[in-house]
Amino acid sequence: MPSPIISARDLDLTFQTADGPVHALKGVSLDIEKGDFVSFIGPSGCGKTTFLRVMADLEQPTGGSLTVNGVSPAQAREARAYGYVFQAAGLYPWRTIGGNIRLPLEIMGYSKAEQADRVARVLELVELAGFERKFPWQLSGGMQQRASIARALAFDADILLMDEPFGALDEIVRDHLNEQLLSLWARTEKTIGFVTHSIPEAVYLSTKIVVMSPRPGRITDVIESPLPRERPLDIRDSPEFLEIAHRVREGLRAGHMDE
């Protein structure tokens, strides 16, 4: 068995606040294998976003160990091992869509020709070909979020970390983007970490669902999905799907019960 891409052992993170310490993560252990699509689900305050940010070296754990690609998160970040998609698209209004996707490529020092190549390729990947010269305000919210995914894909990191990327979008757009994300995942074979608070979204997308609960933030259940990798939208009406959704819901409820 190959070594996991991301491996957490007894991870702790305690924020010191004016109201005393907040245990955002406590004793979190998890392995993510190459090519996994892992969803983190739980109520707010369960540490799912914090966990993702620790993987991205945007937060520092106060205990335990975490490796990304076999090295520390800081080294992984410096090696540009992952692309990160935030809750808001956060495109620079003064750059075109193409210019926004070029941003990481410019920072990482790709040649002009290489930049143009990659921008065209990832725009194709998120079905935004032809929008390169548009400005962000000319695009809908869903298209902006696709552009931000393209930006995270542009430098071809093996890992994609997504923090509630579709949280602010309406249900119909969300369904569509979920479908696109799955096909993108199938084509690029990336390892994806995906934070959400939508049960159907988590079950539809994931090969592995990590259920978390708050105070202290911890993992209460890890569900290996039996669903095939190829998933049409109507798989959501199948008994298998509903069964997993049920188990996720139970896990979330259990996390709430012992408060």
Add this chain to the structure above:
Amino acid sequence: MRSILPVMTVVAAILGFWVMCVVPMNMHLVADQAQRDGLSVAPDTPNARQDFGGVALALKNPHLIPLTYDFVRPRLPSPHQVAGEMYATIFEKKISSKRSLVYHGWVTLAPTLLGFVIGTGLGILLAVGIVYSRVMDRSVMPWAIVSQTIPILALAPMIIVVLGSMGIQGVFPKSIIAAYLSFFPVVVGMVKGLRSPDAMQLDLLRTYNASGSQGFWALRLPASAPYLFASLKIGISASLVGTIVAELPTGARAGFGARMLVGDQYGQPLVSWAALFAAALTAAALVGIFSLIERITLKRMGMATT
């Protein structure tokens, strides 16, 4: 263009108020002169007239009211007198003439622009320092604020005199005072602008392992553009005020400030008023130019707010 009507309404109201004030303000002077010219005036001695206010005197002598609008040395000139003086000194004098307002305007404008460039440059440098250095944040910002609490009217002559004793004269000393007033809004605006990117945008650059200077050029600087333009508009008008103040107490022989002072000292209110309005129009034009540049730039940057 929608703002034309409200602006014109305000201008009309101000003009109306001005026109109304001309009569009582000048009434006593006009009555004195009319009596010397042999017209009938009631009451018939200056001392007796002092017991009446301007309005009451006007009501007693309605035949003198038209004269208040064309008095030679009025306390308050009427709008058409100021307009006439401005027309005469702007369009009918050669630009090289010492009586031309265009000549005096340029004498004031040159140090204004130089001071504005110095002030803006200094302001941007200080803002970058404040944003990137905790030490500068703690040390420079309080001094910048204190610097603006010192009355410029007290400081200006000192700077002019000190620089003059060092043999530095002409445009530069006035520019220093203009820069002194214009750097502050630029510092405040740019500090705010450079700090305007939110945590998410900074995190994004961190995930790219971007260097500090990459973050500055790619994110902080462009994000500060709207704040910079707001500051530039305040800065350029502050710069003009600074230059005029620098001309006032220092015996300058040319420039808007000198014209205002000369008008006061030699009893030529029209000269003062014409210079005052010319200065106001210059300031409005400068701010207007920057508004235009702002609109074009922000539109091209996709950051226009309207």
